[in-house]
Amino acid sequence: MNWLEKFKRKDHLEFRVGDEVKIGVRxxxxxxxxxxxxxxxxxxxxxxxxxxxxxxRKIAGGFGVERTFLFHSHAVATVKVLKSGxxxxxxxxxxxxxxxxxxxxxxxxxxxxLPAEEPKKAETAAVPAAEVTATxxxxx
Numbered sequence: 001m002n003w004l005e006k007f008k009r010k011d012h013l014e015f016r017v018g019d020e021v022k023i024g025v026r027x028x029x030x031x032x033x034x035x036x037x038x039x040x041x042x043x044x045x046x047x048x049x050x051x052x053x054x055x056x057r058k059i060a061g062g063f064g065v066e067r068t069f070l071f072h073s074h075a076v077a078t079v080k081v082l083k084s085g086x087x088x089x090x091x092x093x094x095x096x097x098x099x100x101x102x103x104x105x106x107x108x109x110x111x112x113x114l115p116a117e118e119p120k121k122a123e124t125a126a127v128p129a130a131e132v133t134a135t136x137x138x139x140x
Contacts, residue, residue, distance in 0.1 A: 004050065009071065013076075013079045015054075015081050017042050017043070017089070017091070017092060018041070018085030018105050019081050019082075019084050020041050021041075021079055021081055023076060024036070024078035025077065038056060039082070040057050041056065041057050041092070041095070042055070043055040043056065043092045043095065044093070050072050052070070053069060054068070054069055055067070055069075057096070085106065086105060092105075
């Protein structure tokens with residue numbers, strides 16, 4: 001087995017620069033492990049292979065907090081795309097100086113961030129047809 005394949009992530013993270021993401025970060029405290037969420041805007045994606053990283057920025061307590069994550073790190077438990085932003089740049093460092101409405105990006109509605117869940121067929125078929133007609137007759 002190649003060492004690159006050994007440390008590479010099995011699940012592929014799919015997001016782009018400008019997306020608002022919620023990242024579940026594994027935090028180890030003593031012998032316990034928990035997942036802490038970090039929610040913010042993806043400013044940049046750089047590198048390739050095992051060195052690939054992405055920067056996420058959020059506003060906490062009136063201050064901007066940026067954090068750099070490795071794509072293939074085991075510390076990153078989950079990445080969920082909340083909103084997809086429309087950008088024309090690869091690096092969004094200019095947003096550090098923007099305040100208020102100027103720091104917002106237009107939302108890209110052409111990209112579906114998460115696939116829609118299919119409805120469960122077992123729940124709809126659980127109600128017998130006799131009960132449906134009985135309740136309809138009682139309503140009249």
